[in-house]
Amino acid sequence: MGMDKMKTWMKKILSVITIRSDLGRCLMAEFYSTFMLSVFLRAAIAQDLTSGTGSVFNIAFTAGMGVAFAIYSSFGVSGGHINLAVSIGVAVLGKLPWKRVPVYYLAQLAGGFVGAVLVYAVYQDAFDDFDGGERQAFGPNGTAAIFATFPQLYLSVTTGFFEQVLSTALFLAIIGAVLDHRNVPPPLNWAPFFFGLIILALVMTFGHNAGAPLNPSIDLSGRLCLGVMGYGAEVWVLADGTHDGVHWWLIPIFGPAIGGAVGSWAYYLAIELHHPPVDEKEDATDYKEKIELEKKDGMPKTHAAEIQYPLLPERDSQTSV
Template identity: 30%
Template structure:
């Protein structure tokens, strides 16, 4: 596959990921939205199925839609290192585009929200108890679970139904990834909002800083390195552990 094709499919898949993921958070957060106060479980399910939709679209590129997955697969050996920059740039661009589209969908709700300064959380993650070293540990562990599952999950096997990812569960395909993400959100997402994806956080954070949102607050750039570095390290550790495990 050419670099251009990788860029296109990864960009579109990640755009849908953040459109739907930021969208469910906006639905729960914004006062004049039908999902207002829908709760953390709705957010977790929304992000999980956002991953399902984005991964399905990005299927031609093995559906990374996450720099942590790309790095983990590169360390493990499945993804050539020369393709890594293309994957990551496409994921970052797509994530910003999806966040911008989310704002367009909810513009009227943003305009009438009673706490415009508190809207950053719709786009980017943040800790409930700020402590950057421990917040980093949380993101490393949560992302490790995701990427290690991606690498180690049962393969679909040769000759089976088109559309089932090579790295995915043979029965559920990309839906299996959605359930893992929902599980991570429900179990490990409370401390930091579980970025588990550097693009999912940085792209929307940049979009938030640039979008004309009435009365918006700070993009919190001082924290932004945590959801970048933590997931990247979690993905790298998952790929590295795979190299020392016995072959199955």
Template identity: 30%
Template sequence: MSHYDIFIGEMVGTALLLLLGGGVVAGVVLKRSKSHDAGWLAISFGWGLAVLTGAYLATGVSGAHLNPAVTLGLAIAGTTPWGDVPLYMASQLLGALVGAFLVWVAYMGQFKAHLTDPDIIAAQPRIEGLVDQKTAPKAGPVLGIFSTGPEIRNTVQNLLTEIVATFVLVIAILTQGLNNEGNGLGTLGALIVALVVVGIGLSLGGPTGYAINPARDLGPRIVHFLLPLPNKGGSDWTYAWIPVVGPLVGAAAAAGFFNVALK
């Protein structure tokens, strides 16, 4: 597998993952969308199908990691060379940036209508002057389209939720989803992992929105920060480390457990 294959497969596959995953959230959240208020079930299945589509595109090219946590887990498990890890992760982050930007392109009119709606403007969180800054809502009205955020802001719980959810994802990949070479998803593995992602969303997504992927959260958060959207609210950088560190810790734990108990 060449460096070019890794770059193209991971960048394009992750971009497609974020386009479809962010797209389903945009459709549910934005008021002038035909799928407005379709609910958490639509979001969970939408993200699962987004993973499936991105994985099928990239599986024969780069192994379809599409997630720095997955790359780390595969490296610890000994199936991905450590020298390839930086290229995988950089390509995934770039793809996440591209995919999130394309969500804005696809829903440009809906973003404008939503963010200039008087009801939305009036409902924006106001944290200035609040006594308890730890529990103050900081996410803007559309940040959830791009990145995750907790329903209850508790650092320990939020971090543990992401660790546990990512552990489930990576242990499923290591035990059920790898191709014959063990360096990425196979065709059947991509389907299994997509269904696991749906299951994680339905079972463990409630507390934090289940990032389970550092690139999936950080890249779109950067796009949210940079896009010139009126009344968009803050990008919640005080929380941003949790959906990066949590998945990486969960992936490392899953790979370590796999090496000791299941390999």
């Protein structure tokens, strides 16, 4: 009897906390998945720094797999953006209402911040051993780079900004290719894995100059964590002897945000726009058939598959050029 009452109460509690609005589910999904990415990424950097490993590949690989795991967590609910630049890149092509972009960003910031605080708590003893209990942003014992990105001393502001636009544009352009079902994309359920590979490649190619931010949601949430943990104003306004007075924190926000829009439009204008026209009736039939096939393979009809990234018919192999 006691067990039955407990089950009844548990059902009532779960019923009360169940989110029933589509926007609410999407925001929870973005919070949760960005939290996961934040933990994986920052824990990898913290381990690398405090252990003296110095492995760029370790960080790049973990960043890539962290992105894949995070997107898998929310791909079927919100589209698994986990990144303001991705939200903007989807919105500029009309696949996400613009009014959702700022609230998605807030959810991502919250998830990234909670993840950063958790990593700080787990690695606090390691930080104490590394810096003697005196937190420093930069220098031999600096730990700020675990939570946010900063430029090398030789890097100019102009080059740093351009790099963020370019690297994020490449990311969104390749996302466009992976999701273009009139090209030769992988199956939709493999897409998050390929997104992770994209991140691994970008960190390995653009990571040295300024840490390859690529993600305003992760970078700003980590910088907020640094502020709370008492790292000082230099995590916002640089005082490194070369970039003194530069509000560098703006570059990892606006650079990727612009790059997201540029990359989405680049793929659309270069490739997607020029696909041969298809009959609307045929298009709708193929679309429904693809959804049904995905359901049989264990993939439900989802917000991501039907709205965020609509499936398009495969190109007829006899007419492709």
